[in-house]
Amino acid sequence: MKLRFQVSGFKFPAIILASSSPRRREFLKQLGLSFKVVPPRVDEQPEKREEPGHFAWRLAVDKALDVASRVGPRPIVIAADTIVVLGKTILGKPKDEVDARRMLKMLSGRGHEVITGVCVMQGRKKRSFVTSTDVEFKKLTTQEIDFYVASGEPMDKAGAYAIQGIGSFLVRSIRGSYTNVVGLPVAELLDVLEREFKVPLFGKTAVQSPKSKVQSQTQKTLDLGL
Numbered sequence: 202m203k204l205r206f207q208v209s210g211f212k213f214p215a216i217i218l219a220s221s222s223p224r225r226r227e228f229l230k231q232l233g234l235s236f237k238v239v240p241p242r243v244d245e246q247p248e249k250r251e252e253p254g255h256f257a258w259r260l261a262v263d264k265a266l267d268v269a270s271r272v273g274p275r276p277i278v279i280a281a282d283t284i285v286v287l288g289k290t291i292l293g294k295p296k297d298e299v300d301a302r303r304m305l306k307m308l309s310g311r312g313h314e315v316i317t318g319v320c321v322m323q324g325r326k327k328r329s330f331v332t333s334t335d336v337e338f339k340k341l342t343t344q345e346i347d348f349y350v351a352s353g354e355p356m357d358k359a360g361a362y363a364i365q366g367i368g369s370f371l372v373r374s375i376r377g378s379y380t381n382v383v384g385l386p387v388a389e390l391l392d393v394l395e396r397e398f399k400v401p402l403f404g405k406t407a408v409q410s411p412k413s414k415v416q417s418q419t420q421k422t423l424d425l426g427l
Contacts, residue, residue, distance in 0.1 A: 216400075219268035219280035224365070224384040229279075232391070232402065241267045241280060245293075253286040257318035258331045265320040265327070274324035277398055283317040283384045285360025292360045301350050304361040305371075310340035313360070315382045321393050328393050332386035334377030336364070341371065 216236040218229060229236050241264035247256045264280035272278065285292040287307055295301035313336055320329040354368060355361035362368035364375075364382045380387040394400040 215276040217268060217272050217276045217278045219264045219278050222281075222384055225281060228380065228383075228385050228387055232387075234400075236279075239268045239272060241265075243267050245282070247291060253284060253289065253291050253314070254316055254318075254331050254333070256291065257282050257284050257316045258320075258329060259318070261318035261320040262327075262329055265322040265329075269322050276323065277394075277400070278322045279319070279390070280322075281317055281319045281385055283315065283359055283381075286314040286316055287311065294357055294359055295355055295361045298350050298356075301355040301361040302346055305341060305346045305349065305355070308338045308360065308362070308371075309346075310338060312337040315360070317381050317384065317386055319386065319390060319393075321390070321398060323398060326398075328397050330389060330393070332378055332381045332389055334375055334379075334381045336375050336382060337373045338371050339373045345370075 216229070216234055218225060218236050218238050219241045220226075221238065221240040226238065243260065243263045245260060247253075248259075251259075260282035261280045264282065265278050268280065269276075269278045285308075290307075292304050292307070292313075295304055315334045315336055316331060318329065318331050320327065322328075349355060349362070349367060349371070352367050354363050354366050358368075362371055364372055364379070375382060378386045378388065391402060395402055
């Protein structure tokens with residue numbers, strides 16, 4: 202059976218989100234897109250001496266390839282991977298509360314990068330890129346760290362925080378895409394979907410939704426592996 206989605210009476214090949222992230226699902230829903238979720242099955246460990254940006258990009262490509270191999274060439278597959286980088290150290294999801302406290306102490310009062318690799322694929326056509334945002338944390342007290350860890354929010358988040366949740370109080374400033382820090386650089390993804398894959402959005406054939414436009418100030422976007 203062919204997977205398809207429909208926008209205002211027009212039918213197109215289905216969109217597959219190769220991610221189980223609730224934040225990414227919510228972004229696509231807000232855009233009025235109909236899609237199915239197929240979680241990827243890949244090894245998410247960096248290779249020896251692998252640069253953080255390349256690691257995020259490679260994982261996004263690997264996830265897209267894995268899911269595309271299972272759903273066939275017709276659907277448009279969207280995959281992404283977000284990492285938090287302090288210097289050259291990649292901070293993944295904490296293993297436990299002790300690990301979450303360790304990460305938050307490392308980030309306290311310092312700047313770091315949030316990097317997301319994105320890959321969009323349909324059959325042999327593939328577009329991939331990396332977006333980076335600079336984030337600065339306030340100086341955290343022990344009580345603030347204990348409170349945040351006790352909330353449970355850090356436990357499934359890269360870098361042990363969520364800027365869109367309770368963790369907003371940790372962040373003093375950002376430079377670049379806010380949605381990238383949440384887990385998906387929406388403005389950049391929309392450019393690829395509209396221009397490269399001809400997915401109709403915000404035009405005559407798009408879903409009628411609020412008139413606000415998705416906006417983003419991305420510090421830098423690297424185009425890789427096209």
